[in-house]
Amino acid sequence: MAGEIPDLEALERTGTGKGAARQARRDGMVPGIVFGGDKDPLPINLPFNKLMQRLKAGRFKSTLFNLKVDGHEDVRVICRDVQRDVVKDLPTHVDLLRLRRTTKINLFIPVEFLNETTAPGIKKGGVLTVVRPEIELVVTAGDIPEKVVVDLGGMNIGDIIHISDVTLPAGTKPTIDRDFVICNISAPSGLASQKDDEEETETEVINQNDDTV
Numbered sequence: 001m002a003g004e005i006p007d008l009e010a011l012e013r014t015g016t017g018k019g020a021a022r023q024a025r026r027d028g029m030v031p032g033i034v035f036g037g038d039k040d041p042l043p044i045n046l047p048f049n050k051l052m053q054r055l056k057a058g059r060f061k062s063t064l065f066n067l068k069v070d071g072h073e074d075v076r077v078i079c080r081d082v083q084r085d086v087v088k089d090l091p092t093h094v095d096l097l098r099l100r101r102t103t104k105i106n107l108f109i110p111v112e113f114l115n116e117t118t119a120p121g122i123k124k125g126g127v128l129t130v131v132r133p134e135i136e137l138v139v140t141a142g143d144i145p146e147k148v149v150v151d152l153g154g155m156n157i158g159d160i161i162h163i164s165d166v167t168l169p170a171g172t173k174p175t176i177d178r179d180f181v182i183c184n185i186s187a188p189s190g191l192a193s194q195k196d197d198e199e200e201t202e203t204e205v206i207n208q209n210d211d212t213v
Contacts, residue, residue, distance in 0.1 A: 005144075008065035008077070008096075009050070013043035021093070030091050034067065034077060037098030044069060044096075051091055055082070062106055062136070064144065067096065076141055078105055101142025106175050108134040109145055111182065115153035121185035126157040131181045135163070137172040145169035150182060160184040 021031040029045035067077045076099045083093040162179045
């Protein structure tokens with residue numbers, strides 16, 4: 001299972017309609033609705049400040065939350081929509097979807113890199129460049145992997161690891177079809193500059209030979 005699933009705290013909204021929504025906003029709350037999961041929709045209010053923190057942190061729509069509402073059992077939800085004020089760009093309503101354990105969803109899963117210090121390319125002074133510290137995968141809500149493991153033990157300078165080179169957790173697949181890069185080991189900057197200088201010198205010599213023919 002994934003590490004900590006963040007809590008999303010809310011209050012049940014007693015009224016419905018535009019009047020209740022406006023009152024919620026005056027009270028420093030953002031109205032929302034929880035639907036799906038073969039249960040009746042549940043009107044809720046989310047604290048504005050806490051919601052803004054979540055939104056500013058990024059990836060709100062691709063994060064699985066444990067929704068906590070007083071008087072109701074905790075339930076896993078994922079955001080389906082955040083409506084915003086067209087002028088102020090502030091959230092005015094949130095739609096949350098209840099998830100069954102068998103529901104397939106897209107989530108960003110962190111990548112853990114193993115054996116970085118023992119990789120031959122690193123020992124030679126190479127530099128590890130991480131292109132994707134997280135990978136967006138299609139996962140099952142009831143069996144979310146904690147991480148994707150990438151073993152760097154055999155990597156040399158110039159080696160590249162693509163998604164096809166990695167054994168993904170069972171039951172998951174990338175959301176992107178192409179064979180994208182996860183990381184690579186590049187030559188140290190000094191060595192790379194020296195190589196460029198050598199190539200430029202070689203080009204100059206060839207040009208001079210061409211001129212003298």
